[in-house]
Amino acid sequence: QKEVEQNSGPLSVPEGAIASLNCTYSDRGSQSFFWYRQYSGKSPELIMSIYSNGDKEDGRFTAQLNKASQYVSLLIRDSQPSDSATYLCAVNIANAGGTSYGKLTFGQGTILTVHP
Amino acid sequence: DAGVIQSPRHEVTEMGQEVTLRCKPISGHDYLFWYRQTMMRGLELLIYFNNNVPIDDSGMPEDRFSAKMPNASFSTLKIQPSEPRDSAVYFCASSFMDRKETQYFGPGTRLLVL
Numbered sequence: 051q052k053e054v055e056q057n058s059g060p061l062s063v064p065e066g067a068i069a070s071l072n073c074t075y076s077d078r079g080s081q082s083f084f085w086y087r088q089y090s091g092k093s094p095e096l097i098m099s100i101y102s103n104g105d106k107e108d109g110r111f112t113a114q115l116n117k118a119s120q121y122v123s124l125l126i127r128d129s130q131p132s133d134s135a136t137y138l139c140a141v142n143i144a145n146a147g148g149t150s151y152g153k154l155t156f157g158q159g160t161i162l163t164v165h166p
Numbered sequence: 167d168a169g170v171i172q173s174p175r176h177e178v179t180e181m182g183q184e185v186t187l188r189c190k191p192i193s194g195h196d197y198l199f200w201y202r203q204t205m206m207r208g209l210e211l212l213i214y215f216n217n218n219v220p221i222d223d224s225g226m227p228e229d230r231f232s233a234k235m236p237n238a239s240f241s242t243l244k245i246q247p248s249e250p251r252d253s254a255v256y257f258c259a260s261s262f263m264d265r266k267e268t269q270y271f272g273p274g275t276r277l278l279v280l
Contacts, residue, residue, distance in 0.1 A: 082267050093257055093271040094209070138209065142267040152197050152267055153222065156209040 053077060054141050056157035063164055069126040071160050073139030076120070083115055083122045084140040084154065094138055098124060129164040136161050168192070170272030172258050178278045184246040187275045190239055191260030199269060200233055200243050201257040209257070215241065248279045 055074050063069045071085075082101045086094035100106045100113040100122065112125040122141075126133055139157040171190040179185055191198045199214040213223040218235045226233070230249070235241040245252055255276050259269040 084267065093274050096268060096270070099268060152199075152216070152261065153211060153214065154199075154267060154269060155211070158208040 053155045054139055054157040056137075056139050056160045058158055058160060060161040060163050063129050063162070065129060065131060065164055065166050067129050067164075069129045069133065069162055069164065071124040071126075071137050071139075071162065073122045073124075073157055074120055075122070075139075075141045075155075077141070077143050078117075078120065080117075080120075080141045080143050082142040083113070084142070085111075085113060085124045086138040086140060086156075088136045088138060088159065090135070126162075129162075131164050131166055134162055134164050170258055170260050170270055172256075172272040172275050174275060175273060176276045176278075178280065179248055180280050181249055182247045183279075184244065185248045185252075185277060185279075187243040187256050187258075187277070189241045189243070189258030189272060191241070191258070192270055193239070195260035195262050195270075196238070197261040197263070197269075198235060198241050199259040199261075200241070201259065201271075202254045203257060203274075204254045212243070248277075250279045253277055253279050 053076050085098040087097045088094045098111050098113040100115045103115050103117055106113045110127045114123045136159040138159045140154040142154055173188045196217050200212040201209050202212055203209045212225045213233045214221055215235045231245055233243045255274045257274045258272045261269045
């Protein structure tokens with residue numbers, strides 16, 4: 051089982067719709083969770099981080115975390131063509147003492163296409 | 167403030183040649199990460215440094231790969247000898263101690279080994 055799993059897509063949504071991106075992880079010791087956006091030919095760009103169960107909203111983006119289900123998601127409201135990109139889920143795992151190593155494990159990414 | 171700087175942006179070389187990739191982290195950041203990205207394997211962590219000291223190199227694929235960080239503002243990733251399967255995009259990222267998981271990526275070096 052991969053440590054971080056994402057549906058590779060492509061996920062296609064119409065402009066103005068809600069795009070829902072999902073990610074599951076295998077290590078229950080995971081402490082922090084990130085969503086990166088990567089445009090074709092560009093580097094990953096951090097768009098959301100979430101550390102505790104529940105929802106975190108930032109503009110049109112909402113990250114949701116459920117540690118019991120080992121599940122993290124990203125919702126994009128009012129999707130725009132400029133949101134078309136690959137979205138990478140990343141997970142940070144702490145050591146037994148609870149200290150973060152700083153290492154991130156990335157999923158394979160979900161390709162999102164928003165069509166006009 | 168300048169972001170992470172990588173050079174060269176593109177590198178084409180022949181199998182067996184030595185390749186050196188360079189990275190300048192964001193000033194004040196004390197963590198530096200080297201990643202490799204391919205279609206097949208996605209984004210993989212190769213090695214990371216804290217305060218110029220290598221902390222975890224378990225992702226380095228084999229002895230042909232080496233990385234150094236001689237000072238806080240410069241790191242290199244060297245492949246010697248290079249092979250076609252090393253063709254990938256290599257990213258450098260940096261972060262700050264208090265938020266070490268929040269990593270900022272450089273533009274990447276696109277490497278093609280013929």
